[in-house]
Amino acid sequence: MKILVLNAGSSSHKSCLFDLGQGTPDGLTPNPIWRAALDWTHQPGFVELTAAREAGESVRRSLPITDQADGISAMITTLVEGPTQVVDSLSEIDAVGHRVVHGGQDYSHSVRVTEAVKAAIRDLIPLAPSHNPANLQGIEAIEAILGDIPQVALFDTAFHARMPEAAATYPGPYAWVEQGIRRYGFHGISHQYVAQRAADLLGRDIASLKILTCHLGNGCSLAAVKGGMSIDTTMGFTPLDGVMMGSRSGSVDPGILIHLMRQEGYSADQLDTMLNKESGLKGLSGLSNDMRVVVEAMDQGHPQATLAVEVFIHRLRREMGAMIASLGGLDVVVFTAGIGENKSLVWQRACEPFEFLGLRLKDGELGRTKDDQDIAAADSRVRVLVIHTQEEWAIAQACVALLQPVA
Numbered sequence: 001m002k003i004l005v006l007n008a009g010s011s012s013h014k015s016c017l018f019d020l021g022q023g024t025p026d027g028l029t030p031n032p033i034w035r036a037a038l039d040w041t042h043q044p045g046f047v048e049l050t051a052a053r054e055a056g057e058s059v060r061r062s063l064p065i066t067d068q069a070d071g072i073s074a075m076i077t078t079l080v081e082g083p084t085q086v087v088d089s090l091s092e093i094d095a096v097g098h099r100v101v102h103g104g105q106d107y108s109h110s111v112r113v114t115e116a117v118k119a120a121i122r123d124l125i126p127l128a129p130s131h132n133p134a135n136l137q138g139i140e141a142i143e144a145i146l147g148d149i150p151q152v153a154l155f156d157t158a159f160h161a162r163m164p165e166a167a168a169t170y171p172g173p174y175a176w177v178e179q180g181i182r183r184y185g186f187h188g189i190s191h192q193y194v195a196q197r198a199a200d201l202l203g204r205d206i207a208s209l210k211i212l213t214c215h216l217g218n219g220c221s222l223a224a225v226k227g228g229m230s231i232d233t234t235m236g237f238t239p240l241d242g243v244m245m246g247s248r249s250g251s252v253d254p255g256i257l258i259h260l261m262r263q264e265g266y267s268a269d270q271l272d273t274m275l276n277k278e279s280g281l282k283g284l285s286g287l288s289n290d291m292r293v294v295v296e297a298m299d300q301g302h303p304q305a306t307l308a309v310e311v312f313i314h315r316l317r318r319e320m321g322a323m324i325a326s327l328g329g330l331d332v333v334v335f336t337a338g339i340g341e342n343k344s345l346v347w348q349r350a351c352e353p354f355e356f357l358g359l360r361l362k363d364g365e366l367g368r369t370k371d372d373q374d375i376a377a378a379d380s381r382v383r384v385l386v387i388h389t390q391e392e393w394a395i396a397q398a399c400v401a402l403l404q405p406v407a
């Protein structure tokens with residue numbers, strides 16, 4: 001079975017092809033046989049197309065394409081033509097899985113794409129104005145290129161859609177409840193994957209575990225996973241809530257926004273740009289949204305970089321504490337995504353305050369490894385796992401589960 005996965009974002013797309021006929025040893029994630037990406041941020045009026053076969057051959061081209069569907073078409077062509085060809089015909093593809101950012105309250109599971117599902121994704125555009133349109137166009141572009149192929153949507157909000165009302169409801173006027181202004185949460189595909197992977201690695205039933213998952217990438221969010229369900233999470237109505245991120249502020253006093261509007265005449269668009277693009281590590285350090293750059297500057301004594309890292313750690317610990325309170329206990333902490341998979345400084349500093357719970361990391365040097373790893377000391381009462389998130393594989397697995405006939 002060949003499954004194409006498409007993650008269509010606002011200014012870049014990622015895609016990969018899994019060949020599930022190749023057989024994978026139990027417990028291991030297969031590598032895609034082909035990967036490709038489109039990036040419109042390099043040069044106005046052009047898209048950078050990159051594609052690579054697992055076997056090594058690759059291409060990189062700058063194409064004068066601005067239309068998303070045309071870009072996807074050029075990307076898909078590298079599956080069947082040129083040095084990155086991995087299939088003889090596109091008809092060999094059995095299904096396409098899509099990451100869709102917002103599924104609202106109604107979608108708590110992955111679904112086969114129908115006209116009704118497309119209409120729902122369209123109706124949710126006001127809640128995810130930069131993502132859902134790209135996701136929908138991705139689905140429509142695949143329809144145009146591959147015809148009547150089964151397509152599956154996985155929503156980033158789905159894992160959190162059954163959160164208790166007390167965790168999902170913002171304490172504004174009741175009208176907010178009626179208007180759908182609530183905590184939706186994001187990164188759900190990743191939180192769900194790493195929580196299940198943690199249970200598998202520990203040989204435990206996920207239903208018996210209290211797991212705190214920390215997805216720390218460009219966007220950062222935490223989830224409290226109890227009995228296999230997300231019962232609380234730090235991102236909210238939008239992906240701006242919660243911990244500090246690369247260029248997003250995370251939670252700030254909403255009074256600051258009122259102050260800036262009244263005193264400085266800020267518009268909604270200016271606040272949007274400030275909070276999403278000019279805050280977080282980038283805003284405080286004045287250097288970069290990339291943790292690697294900021295930590296390097298801190299190591300060289302840059303005061304703003306030091307402040308940025310200290311605030312990042314402080315915010316992370318606070319929100320970890322909040323998630324642990326929601327869980328009412330703690331069996332496992334998982335770190336994942338770019339920062340979470342790589343930065344031992346973050347593991348150590350984030351875990352320090354929770355030693356009173358019996359959480360202890362291994363002594364000695366900790367560092368990134370190719371494989372998922374347990375970095376807790378043997379006698380720690382809490383396991384601490386570093387897990388490589390595999391959102392694309394999770395999407396491919398969901399396609400298989402939905403498309404295989406029920407026995």
Ligand code: ADP
Binds near residue numbers: 216217218219292338
């Ligand atoms: P996204 O959220 O866009 O999927 P990633 O999960 O790839 O992003 O995370 C990207 C971020 O991870 C980078 O901006 C950088 O801050 C951080 N990162 C990536 N590699 C490392 C590393 N080796 N050490 C520390 N931080 C890293």
